[in-house]
Amino acid sequence: MFGLWEVTQMKMKHLLSIRTIIAILTLLIILGGVLLGSSWSDARRSQASADHPIYKYYTTVTVEDGDTLWTLADAYMDDQYQNKREFITEVKQLNQIDENRIHEGTQLVIPYYSAEYL
Structure with missing residues (x-):
């Protein structure tokens, strides 16, 4: 059996890993949005040039x-x-x-x- 201290530490580690995953996902979403917006702008220009x-x-x-x-x-x-x-x-x-x-x-x-x- 685990004592109260061990259970608390395990919960804190679990919570920390969830926060880390959320932070990484948030950064990836923001980076993806920036890249998508920039490529959309370039695509709009190049499409006009291609036609x-x-x-x-x-x-x-x-x-x-x-x-x-x-x-x-x-x-x-x-x-x-x-x-x-x-x-x-x-x-x-x-x-x-x-x-x-x-x-x-x-x-x-x-x-x-x-x-x-x-």
């Missing part, structure tokens, strides 16, 4: 008075970007811009997409 190829091109734009990265995003961003921040980040990388301000007269390389092969 009709989309080509990426670049153009040069001269910054005019009053232009900002946000107004350029409004004018040139298309559906290939999830949001303006993604577009602006790429424009900044292409043009080696560290700050968020652009100056009149500066020429910027702007990406754009087209189904037309040039």
Whole structure:
């Protein structure tokens, strides 16, 4: 027979193993959701590309008075970007811009997409 102390320890070990299993399952579910969401987003983009190829091109734009990265995003961003921040980040990388301000007269390389092969 087991004493009260041994029974209590066995219950605690059992409870600890159940909690561990629940924690691992929870982490797996969260990780699965993140991976599924990310692959769904990529699949949506690649499906559009598989049906009709989309080509990426670049153009040069001269910054005019009053232009900002946000107004350029409004004018040139298309559906290939999830949001303006993604577009602006790429424009900044292409043009080696560290700050968020652009100056009149500066020429910027702007990406754009087209189904037309040039």
